[in-house]
Amino acid sequence: MEKINEYGETLEQFLKNYDENKYRRPSNTVDMILFTVYEGNLKVLLVKRKNHPFIGDWAMPGGFIEFEEDMEQAVLRELKEETSISKYTYFRQLYTFGNADRDPRTRIITTVYLSMTPSGNIKNTHASDDAKDARWFNISKKTISSTQKGRKSLLCLENDQEDIHICYEIKDNAKRNYVESKSKWLEKKSNAMLAADHIKAINMAMDVLKSRVASTGILFNLLPNECTLRQIQDAYEAVIGHKVDTGNFRRDIKKMLIDTGKKTKGIGKRASLYQFNPMYDFLKENL
Amino acid sequence: MEKINEYGETLEQFLKNYDENKYRRPSNTVDMILFTVYEGNLKVLLVKRKNHPFIGDWAMPGGFIEFEEDMEQAVLRELKEETSISKYTYFRQLYTFGNADRDPRTRIITTVYLSMTPSGNIKNTHASDDAKDARWFNISKKTISSTQKGRKSLLCLENDQEDIHICYEIKDNAKRNYVESKSKWLEKKSNAMLAADHIKAINMAMDVLKSRVASTGILFNLLPNECTLRQIQDAYEAVIGHKVDTGNFRRDIKKMLIDTGKKTKGIGKRASLYQFNPMYDFLKENL
DNA sequence: CTAATAGTGTCTGTTAGACACTATCTA
DNA sequence: TAGATAGTGTCTAACAGACACTATTAG
Numbered sequence: 001m002e003k004i005n006e007y008g009e010t011l012e013q014f015l016k017n018y019d020e021n022k023y024r025r026p027s028n029t030v031d032m033i034l035f036t037v038y039e040g041n042l043k044v045l046l047v048k049r050k051n052h053p054f055i056g057d058w059a060m061p062g063g064f065i066e067f068e069e070d071m072e073q074a075v076l077r078e079l080k081e082e083t084s085i086s087k088y089t090y091f092r093q094l095y096t097f098g099n100a101d102r103d104p105r106t107r108i109i110t111t112v113y114l115s116m117t118p119s120g121n122i123k124n125t126h127a128s129d130d131a132k133d134a135r136w137f138n139i140s141k142k143t144i145s146s147t148q149k150g151r152k153s154l155l156c157l158e159n160d161q162e163d164i165h166i167c168y169e170i171k172d173n174a175k176r177n178y179v180e181s182k183s184k185w186l187e188k189k190s191n192a193m194l195a196a197d198h199i200k201a202i203n204m205a206m207d208v209l210k211s212r213v214a215s216t217g218i219l220f221n222l223l224p225n226e227c228t229l230r231q232i233q234d235a236y237e238a239v240i241g242h243k244v245d246t247g248n249f250r251r252d253i254k255k256m257l258i259d260t261g262k263k264t265k266g267i268g269k270r271a272s273l274y275q276f277n278p279m280y281d282f283l284k285e286n287l
Numbered sequence: 288m289e290k291i292n293e294y295g296e297t298l299e300q301f302l303k304n305y306d307e308n309k310y311r312r313p314s315n316t317v318d319m320i321l322f323t324v325y326e327g328n329l330k331v332l333l334v335k336r337k338n339h340p341f342i343g344d345w346a347m348p349g350g351f352i353e354f355e356e357d358m359e360q361a362v363l364r365e366l367k368e369e370t371s372i373s374k375y376t377y378f379r380q381l382y383t384f385g386n387a388d389r390d391p392r393t394r395i396i397t398t399v400y401l402s403m404t405p406s407g408n409i410k411n412t413h414a415s416d417d418a419k420d421a422r423w424f425n426i427s428k429k430t431i432s433s434t435q436k437g438r439k440s441l442l443c444l445e446n447d448q449e450d451i452h453i454c455y456e457i458k459d460n461a462k463r464n465y466v467e468s469k470s471k472w473l474e475k476k477s478n479a480m481l482a483a484d485h486i487k488a489i490n491m492a493m494d495v496l497k498s499r500v501a502s503t504g505i506l507f508n509l510l511p512n513e514c515t516l517r518q519i520q521d522a523y524e525a526v527i528g529h530k531v532d533t534g535n536f537r538r539d540i541k542k543m544l545i546d547t548g549k550k551t552k553g554i555g556k557r558a559s560l561y562q563f564n565p566m567y568d569f570l571k572e573n574l
Numbered sequence: 575c576t577a578a579t580a581g582t583g584t585c586t587g588t589t590a591g592a593c594a595c596t597a598t599c600t601a
Numbered sequence: 602t603a604g605a606t607a608g609t610g611t612c613t614a615a616c617a618g619a620c621a622c623t624a625t626t627a628g
Contacts, residue, residue, distance in 0.1 A: 005338045011391075014339035020393040024354045025314050027307055028385075028396055051292045052301035067311040067394055071385040096383040096398050098315075098358040104298075106307040107354055109315055109396075111383050148569075174569035230580075248618065250581070268579030269625040282435075282461035517607075535591065537608070555606030556598040 026098070026107035030075040031062030031198075033094065033112060033205045034085070037222040038119040040234035041138045044157065044202065046194075047082055048133040053104045054195035058157070058166060060112065060202070061134065075113045083134045090116040090221035095204055102197050112201045114208060116221040135159050141170070141206045142241045150174055155183070155203055157194075166192050168199050172207075213239045217256055217283035220276040226260055228271035229253065256280045313385070313394035317362040318349030318485075320381065320399060320492045321372070324509040325406040327521035328425045331444065331489065333481075334369055335420040340391045341482035345444070345453060347399065347489070348421065362400045370421045377403040377508035382491055389484050399488045401495060403508040422446050428457070428493045429528045437461055442470070442490055444481075453479050455486050459494075500526045504543055504570035507563040513547055515558035516540065543567045 002010050009017065034045040046058040063078040065071060072091075080086050091113060098109035137157040144152045150173035157166040167189035171182045183199045194202070212218045219235055233249050258277050263270040289297050296304065321332040333345040350365040352358060359378075367373050378400060385396035424444040431439045437460035444453040454476035458469045470486045481489070499505045506522055520536050545564050550557040 003339075003342045005342055009339065011339045011342075015391060018392050020314055023351065025312055026352065026354065027312050028315065052290075052296065052298045055290045055292055055298075064310065065313065065385070067313065068387050070387050071383070071396070093382060095380060096358070098352070098398065100355050100357050104302060105305050109358070109398075111385065111396075148566075179569075228580085245618070245620080246580090247582070247620080247622095252617085266579080267627060268577085269581075271580060279435075282466075515607085532591070532593080533607090534593080534595095534609070539590085553606080554600060555604085556608075558607060 026109045027105075028065045029062055029108055029110040030065055030071055030078065031060040031110050031112045031201065032075050032079050033060055033114050033202060034079070034088075035114075035116045035139075035205075035209065035222060036119045036122060036136070037235040037238060038136075040231070040238060042140070042222075042235070042238040043119075043136040044139045044205075045083065045085075046135055046137055046157070048135070049195055050133065057193050057195040058135075058137075058164075058198075059195035060198055062110065062112075071111055072113075075111075085117070085122060087121040088115045088117050089121075090114075090218070094208065095201065097197060097200065099197070112205075114205050116218075118222060118224045120224050135162065135164070137164070137166070139202070139206070140238070140241060141203070141210075148174075154186075155199070155206065156189075157202075164192050166190050166194060168194075168203075170203055209239055210241070217276060217280055223276075226262065226273040226275055228264060228273060230271060232274075256283065313396045314392075315352045316349055316395055316397040317352055317358055317365065318347040318397050318399045318488065319362050319366050320347055320401050320489060321366070321375075322401075322403045322426075322492075322496070322509060323406045323409060323423070324522040324525060325423075327518070327525060329427065329509075329522070329525040330406075330423040331426045331492075332370065332372075333422060333424055333444070335422070336482055337420065344480050344482040345422075345424075345451075345485075346482035347485055349397065349399075358398055359400075362398075372404070372409060374408040375402045375404050376408075377401075377505070381495065382488065384484060384487065386484070399492075401492050403505075405509060405511045407511050422449065422451070424451070424453070426489070426493070427525070427528060428490070428497075435461075441473075442486070442493065443476075444489075451479050453477050453481060455481075455490075457490055496526055497528070504563060504567055510563075513549065513560040513562055515551060515560060517558060519561075543570065 004010055005014060036043050036045075045061060047061045049055050049057050049059050061079050061082045062075065063081075065074040069077070071093075076086070092115075094112045094114040096109060096111045100107055102108065137159050139155070139157050141153050141155045144154055146152075150171060153170045153172065155168045155170050158164065167186040169184045169186055173180045173182070181200065181203055183203060185193050185199075209218070213236060219232065219239065223232060223235055229250050232253055233244070233246065236249065237243055254274075256277050257274040260273045260275055262273040264273065291297055292301060323330050323332075332348060334348045336342055336344050336346050348366050348369045349362065350368075352361040356364070358380075363373070379402075381399045381401040383396060383398045387394055389395065424446050426442070426444050428440050428442045431441055433439070437458060440457045440459065442455045442457050445451065454473040456471045456473055460467045460469070468487065468490055470490060472480050472486075496505070500523060506519065506526065510519060510522055516537050519540055520531070520533065523536070524530055541561075543564050544561040547560045547562055549560040551560065
């Protein structure tokens with residue numbers, strides 16, 4: 001039996017009368033934060049904005065969602081268009097930013113995705129790709145001071161080849177029920193800045209990465225298939241922002257690795273090459 | 288000096304020429320999952336849909352975002368309109384669902400918020416509020432079987448007063464880089480169902496709750512200011528879906544509690560009343 | 575040989591799980 | 602006293618942090 005609503009309409013009639021244009025609606029975009037690790041540095045991909053608003057500022061790659069496409073499709077399409085990168089080992093939704101006044105064009109709600117790839121998947125990592133204006137930035141978030149109530153950190157994005165420095169001071173304050181993050185662009189330490197509220201997303205992504213790296217195998221989404229314990233430790237330290245005890249780190253990380261038997265070449269003792277034990281693949285991301 | 292884009296426009300000119308209606312755009316809604324604990328049961332608030340689509344099905348409270356209002360404002364307004372509840376001890380964004388075909392009206396992207404409140408904050412928790420058609424459902428997610436690759440669970444929503452049963456089978460499969468959750472409505476065990484894809488959000492909320500309850504003080508957002516160890520343990524067990532060792536639980540939880548010195552009345556030995564140590568407030572939610 | 579890199583061993587205090595036990599109240 | 606509820610004590614294996622140590626290579 002067909003259901004009718006309080007106005008006596010069937011579903012079909014209701015849909016026929018439905019007018020999406022009755023109220024003014026926001027526009028929707030997707031953005032992606034793409035991390036990798038190269039030579040012991042954690043890196044993030046940014047694109048220089050070529051048009052208004054925020055022209056000349058650095059932004060996460062992204063763009064408008066097409067009406068018929070799923071959000072995941074949209075973000076993958078945008079990234080491919082802007083950077084010709086199409087392989088990820090990790091890909092998940094991070095957060096949706098939707099404050100009414102976050103963009104001067106109109107109300108724009110953006111959903112940000114967090115993804116990672118080993119640097120081997122990337123063409124032109126360090127070569128310039130001028131037409132696209134996409135660049136990899138070293139990223140670090142280091143705690144300056146920490147109290148019961150909160151923490152003050154320095155979040156810096158740097159591209160050494162082109163001498164670009166973007167630096168923000170972040171205050172993470174533990175409120176009663178959540179952590180409130182406030183960020184301030186440090187004009188004196190920077191010669192460029194991030195577009196709109198993108199620092200919020202990047203800061204959040206760093207926190208997510210940090211908080212999961214110790215308890216999961218998430219780190220291996222950033223590393224090549226075969227790597228040395230030193231490479232793994234360097235990547236780990238780049239993510240958490242400080243050094244750890246080598247003996248303890250090796251003791252613990254080896255539990256989720258397989259020794260390939262292969263060795264590296266180089267100065268000093270040759271290092272063994274390890275693989276992430278596929279038995280623990282589920283640890284690369286659970287939740 | 289004023290910046291101009293590749294068409295020679297200043298920001299002002301660009302904004303003047305900007306037409307948000309050039310492409311068809313989705314509509315945006317917000318929804319809220321509100322949890323509480325009452326008499327040792329974890330409960331979630333659902334609203335019976337009175338209009339198409341999904342008429343008669345149970346849904347999270349929520350609705351369309353007004354053009355000028357922030358998303359958080361929108362979800363708080365909607366909840367107040369639908370249930371006259373306005374106090375939370377926890378409130379954060381959970382996930383944005385935006386598949387192109389998730390609603391028959393038009394493309395609707397919804398951002399879901401997760402919130403909690405002690406049952407004392409709620410008027411009419413169990414009294415009927417027929418005009419609004421909002422009801423509290425006991426919620427449980429219990430693992431049926433578990434292998435290396437994944438887990439099969441039963442997620443059930445039940446309102447005993449009105450004999451409403453909504454039951455889904457959830458398969459959480461650990462893929463290479465993420466957990467894929469598939470849900471199936473169990474017609475035989477149910478006499479009602481959830482609207483649209485709301486089971487996805489509710490399942491995700493249960494997983495978030497479960498995964499954080501052991502390592503944080505998130506549980507105390509659901510409990511009254513003063514409570515007994517037994518109440519805390521019951522709430523804990525309701526969230527994780529199975530029993531734990533009483534001795535060990537007490538030993539560990541006491542570390543974040545203060546003994547008020549007060550005692551309960553009742554049959555058997557009187558129980559001490561504890562408070563969450565405000566020193567650990569930041570543990571109620573960090574990140 | 576030295577410098578450089580890779581890698582190991584051991585001690586200690588803390589924690590998590592298992593489980594047997596005692597205490598206080600009402601009727 | 603029985604039945605009900607609240608609460609404690611103890612053993613053990615695993616783990617995390619600190620830190621001192623050994624191994625293998627190039628030049």
